Amino acid sequence: MRHEPAAVLLTVTVAMLGVVGTAMADSAPPAHPAYTSADFENYRPNAKAVTYAPGLVPVGSTATVFATPTPNGSTTVVLYVEGLLANHQYGAHVHQKHCGAAPEDAGAHYQNIPDPVQPSVNPAYANSQNEIWLDFTTDRHGNAWTVSSVNWQFTERHAGSVVIHAEHTHTDPGHAGTAGARLGCVSVDF
Template sequence: MRTPHTAAVTAVAALAVTVLGTAPASADVGDGQVVVLHAAGSFDPSGTGGAWTYDPALVPAGARARVVSVSVAPAERTRTRLSVRGLLPDRAYGAHLHVSPCGALPAASGPHYQQVPDPAVPSVDPAYANPVNEVWLDLHTDARGRAVVRASNPWSYREVPASLVLHAQHTHTEPGRAGTAGARLACIDLR
C-alpha cells in the first residue's frame, strides 16, 4: 500500500522528470530521500552524449533509449522504466543497471548493480544474480524495433548505479549462468 508520504515523494520525482526532462540525482523530500536517474540518447560508436553502441549490427547507430529510475527511501521502493526504438525488429535483448559509467570498451561499465553484492565476481549465483536483487529490464522489440519494459524492486538504492547496458540475450537464471545475458551490445550513462 502506498502511504501519502511515498505517493508525494514519487509524484515529486515524476514531476521533475516530466517538467525538466532530467532531475537531480537525489533530493530530500520531507523525511525521505528520492533518487532519480534519467538518461535519453542516441547510440553511437563514439559514445557521443554518453550512449555507446559496441555492435552496430545489433544496436544500430541512431537507435534511441530512455531510462528513468526512481528510488524512494524510507518506502524501500525502486521503479525503473526503459524504452527503446530503432533496434532490430522482433528481437530479444537483455538489459541491466551497472555500477560504473560507460566507456569505449564494453567492460568499462563494470558488473551489474546488486542491492546485496555477491562476494564472488563474476556473480552467477542465483541467490545474488536475480531480478529481485538486480534491476533486470529484458525486452523483446516489436516489428518496428521498439519496446517498453519496467522493473519494480522492493528496496531503495544503497549506491547509485551509473549506466544501463543492453545485452545480446535475455538474462539466464540457472546456477552457474545466472545474471549472464551474452555480449554487451550498448551502454547509456545515467545522469
C-alpha cells in the first residue's frame, strides 16, 4: 500500500511540534526546515534521489526527508521510504554534499564536531549524537520511516544529502559510523 509521503510527514511533524510545546513561543526563531520527496532513479544531473544499487533501492522507489530545527536549538530529521527491498535492514545517515554520479560524491557523514581524522571511525565523533543516523528496517511492503533528533542545528556548514547504506550502523571502535556500501542518495538542502 502506497502512502502519501506528505501526509505521513505532516502527521509526524505535528507530533514533533507538540513535543516542543508552547513554552518555547518567545524563543528566537529556528533556522529553516528542509524537505525533499523524490523517486529513486539512475544518476542524471539534478536528480533528487539516485540509486547506486537498483536491487536494494529500486528505480521508482521513493524517499521523503523532512528536517526541522526547533526553538530549543535541536534538529529533528524524518526519513520515510517506500518500495525498497521488503524486510531488510538499512543504514542511513546525513552526509556533507549533494548526491552525484558516484556514491562517494556525497562526501563523508555530516558531523556537528568534525573528527580531525578522516575517515571518521572513532566513536567519540562517529556517534548518533554528533551525526544524524536514520537506520531502519522495511516492512513486508518495503516501506519504513525513522526519526532522529540531535541537540544541535546546522549553521554555515550545511549538509547536503541522506545516504542509504547496506546495513545498520556499527558503533565499535575502528568501525564506528560505518554501514556498508552506499546504495542510494537523496539530495536535501539542510
